[in-house]
Amino acid sequence: MKSGSAKVGIIGLGRWARVLTRAASKSPKIEIVAGYSRSEEKRQAFEQEMGIPSVPDAQALLSNPDIKGVILTVPNEQHLPVAEMVAKAGKQVYTEKPIANTLESALEIEALESRHGIQVMVGHSARLLKGTRLMKEAIDNDELGAIVFMEANFSNERALEITPDTWRWYKDKAPGGPLSQLAIHQFDSLHYLGGAITEVSSIASKLSPVGAEVDDQSMTLLRYADGKIAYVGASWTSPGIYSIRVFGQKGLMHYELDFSAWDTPDRLHETSLLYIQRGKDGYGKREVL
Amino acid sequence: MKSGSAKVGIIGLGRWARVLTRAASKSPKIEIVAGYSRSEEKRQAFEQEMGIPSVPDAQALLSNPDIKGVILTVPNEQHLPVAEMVAKAGKQVYTEKPIANTLESALEIEALESRHGIQVMVGHSARLLKGTRLMKEAIDNDELGAIVFMEANFSNERALEITPDTWRWYKDKAPGGPLSQLAIHQFDSLHYLGGAITEVSSIASKLSPVGAEVDDQSMTLLRYADGKIAYVGASWTSPGIYSIRVFGQKGLMHYELDFSAWDTPDRLHETSLLYIQRGKDGYGKREVL
Incomplete structure (x- = not known):
């Protein structure tokens, strides 16, 4: 447990999730405390490799009041639905680039900020x-x-x-x-x-x-x-x-x-x-x- | 004098003419035997630096039966008129790139080959x-x-x-x-x-x-x-x-x-x-x- 760090969850547990989780583990500012993927296999692999618990459904992660934001490492076309779910739960959204797979979805993601009073950050690392x-x-x-x-x-x-x-x-x-x-x-x-x-x-x-x-x-x-x-x-x-x-x-x-x-x-x-x-x-x- | 080399003239005696003349001096295959420029100053500078005689008008160069071809190092818009003059004298044409400053002139230069039975080569070095x-x-x-x-x-x-x-x-x-x-x-x-x-x-x-x-x-x-x-x-x-x-x-x-x-x-x-x-x-x- 890091003291004073922002606690976040991560949704989508593929290769890039592991890269970001390893990077986050070196920062005093952020702590990834839970992961979610639809795939049980990916959840187990992530738990084992990263030593971070996973949850069997996204709501278990979004209902955790300690979690202030969520990192999205899901395929591009899922950016909008997952970001919407996260924003509705009042959490900050970080999504990997590109923001979405269509301009329309990108604008909808942008609108989540004012609609739900959260911030969206796109990972142009x-x-x-x-x-x-x-x-x-x-x-x-x-x-x-x-x-x-x-x-x-x-x-x-x-x-x-x-x-x-x-x-x-x-x-x-x-x-x-x-x-x-x-x-x-x-x-x-x-x-x-x-x-x-x-x-x-x-x-x-x-x-x-x-x-x-x-x-x-x-x-x-x-x-x-x-x-x-x-x-x-x-x-x-x-x-x-x-x-x-x-x-x-x-x-x-x-x-x-x-x-x-x-x-x-x-x-x-x-x-x-x-x-x-x-x-x-x-x-x-x-x-x- | 190189034996067995092709004798050529060069028209246009600026910076690039000197680069090509220096390069040609190292080849057994080609010998630049005369240069021409409208500018007397450039003719003198070329003679002095290269040790190659210049001529006061292009015809003096083109009427020399030993000269088999001419290198053109004149500005682009002069490529066509000078190439025409050289081709009419029955000499091979080598012109620096680009072939001309308009497509129309380029096609006219190309047509010189069949019209005068000579070859045109463009210097894409x-x-x-x-x-x-x-x-x-x-x-x-x-x-x-x-x-x-x-x-x-x-x-x-x-x-x-x-x-x-x-x-x-x-x-x-x-x-x-x-x-x-x-x-x-x-x-x-x-x-x-x-x-x-x-x-x-x-x-x-x-x-x-x-x-x-x-x-x-x-x-x-x-x-x-x-x-x-x-x-x-x-x-x-x-x-x-x-x-x-x-x-x-x-x-x-x-x-x-x-x-x-x-x-x-x-x-x-x-x-x-x-x-x-x-x-x-x-x-x-x-x-x-």
Whole structure:
């Protein structure tokens, strides 16, 4: 038991729930005290691995007055119904990205805040990465000069592994494929780094041999209110990368992350790369941070 | 005098003419024997620096029966009239990229081949870079598996330096700004690496404080006949890069070039980077070539 920490529950006990639970166990500010999944198998595995009790129905978790909020790690199309249930119980809502699988559901989730007097937070964890924050600092300090151009990519090979048993196979559950699964992180990061976005265009392609409904390649161009432009790429069928490059009139900054360490966020910095390139001297003059 | 080499002339004696002349001096296959520019100052500077005679009018060069071909290093909008003059004299034409500043002029240049029985070659030198050729080999040998996705960028800071005295300032002479000046190299490289392109869309922005007519930021999305997609970015107002990344189902290959060595092609390989990343292990498992 941590003293003074906020007690929360977690609904949805898959892989990402375990990543977040391990991370939360290292924080003095939050304590996950109960988990729920429809699957008894997942409940038992979670209890065993995490040493945290699970409950056989969501109401058992929501009726606990000690629990102030709930982390949602359920598939995207369940974000709205589960968030609604949590909000009606008067608990704060944290849901993993993307906020929902349709714009309509996203707006309904947003409306829960005023309707039930709670807060909803969407887990765009990537903007919290150390390199992203250092880039934001450099931009705000005018170290790079006027920012004119940004490029980001988040790719991995998961579309080669998905099966009809998983929700990521289906268009209605994971619209856009890597757009809503991977690129979504970079949209949030580029919004954080660059401000208001006014125009978007996108192309996609389906090239995986497995036969899933969803597209597996995605490229998007963005235009910001101030005229700068940006690109976000996400390939879902290749050994992947996670990178953001910011081009300014005085300097270029590049951040690249070894996402093989994605599931152990406290070790991510060990293998990530961040550099500034200044002036005309090409990358012979890069300063690694 | 080199024996057995092809003798050629060069028209347009600016910076790039000197780069090509220095490169040609190292080849046993070609010998530049005369240069021409409208500017007497440039003719004298070229003679002095290169030790190669210049001629005071183009006809003096074109009437020399020893000269079998002419290298064009004139501004883009002069490619057509100069190529026409060279072709009419029965000489082979080599012109720097892009082939012309409009599609119509490009098609007229193409037509010179059959009309005058000569050959026209466009100087897309980047596809000859060692890294580009090694990527092509890896693709052809199926080392990367099915290629699904490509990204390329060629950027530099030149738009911060252009003035109304230079042709690159003007929309009709350098349409698209970095699109026709920089991205053009990557379009050729991606065509070489990926085959037939069937769809293109592009955005641009003008953000340089100098006030030139041309845009200075360019992003383009491509779709190939086989469904794979690609991106080409070119910022013209930032410390820049030259990079190509090819995503395949078995491996990802990345090539990046320190273009501060761009003017000394024989030294480019010293500071360039080429790696393959295979499997799921992130860039901890990158193999530098």
